[in-house]
Amino acid sequence: KRSKPMRETVVTPRVREIMDRRVISITEDEDIRVAAKKLLKGETNHLPVVDASGLLVGIVTTYDVSKAVVSDGRFRRVKDIMTRNVIRTTPDEPVDIAAQKLEQNNISALPVVDAGNRVVGILSAIDLGKLLPGRRWR
Template sequence: MTTKVSKYMSPKVISVTSGVGVREAFFLMREKEIRHLPVVDNGKLLGIVSDRALRRPDWVDEAPDISHIYDLNDDLNVGDIMIKNVFCIHTYDTLSKAVKLLLEHKIGAAPVLDKDEQLVGMLSAVDLLQALDDIFSAEKQMKRK
């Protein structure tokens, strides 16, 4: 498959700076209906926060129970909890490479960088499902001919 990531990525990236509070980030993600939030300071991708990290916080010291799920306050910033080792993909990479990246690292999305290493999009598992649906539709059309 030689289709490029740029064809299916979501180009409207919603991001936050590392100083944004966890609570604010949670409600931003909820409002925008996104599950991954890149953390960018001065134009540089520093990390990413997922809705999973906010739902099941690793920073809770006590035994987990239901009261800690969504125990969100702005005492913590996204910079305190973000994943710093971010697996990225480039606009010019193939969808096949993107699929392998998401599968290998068991992640639901990856930031998309351009040739200058600037954040220009996000590619999620949902985007890849759309690509797969398009492939199936094209195959179906070919069989009809």
């Protein structure tokens, strides 16, 4: 009878354990300057864009606001610069899957949505540092 190989159980942390629950969001008809102010005030690079019922419809970052600087006034509202195809995660997703989404898309944060597409948090690449070997988190 062959001996069983030693089983190394790696408990993968979930997004909910390291995500930030305080999310500042914006709507798509707001002025770009309002978005810029929120980004500067919240000291964040990412504003989820939500519709009237709070559902995720886009994301706008300081990167997108930079487009307004080179557009010479053509872009005025959040909807002119936001990204509509939002790469997102859920509270239950394993963190390594979320990390892959960040890397593969060269983005630094993922809105965290519940089953109804409501924004419940944001996972930023900086939060991944909490999981480095030898570090404690929370």
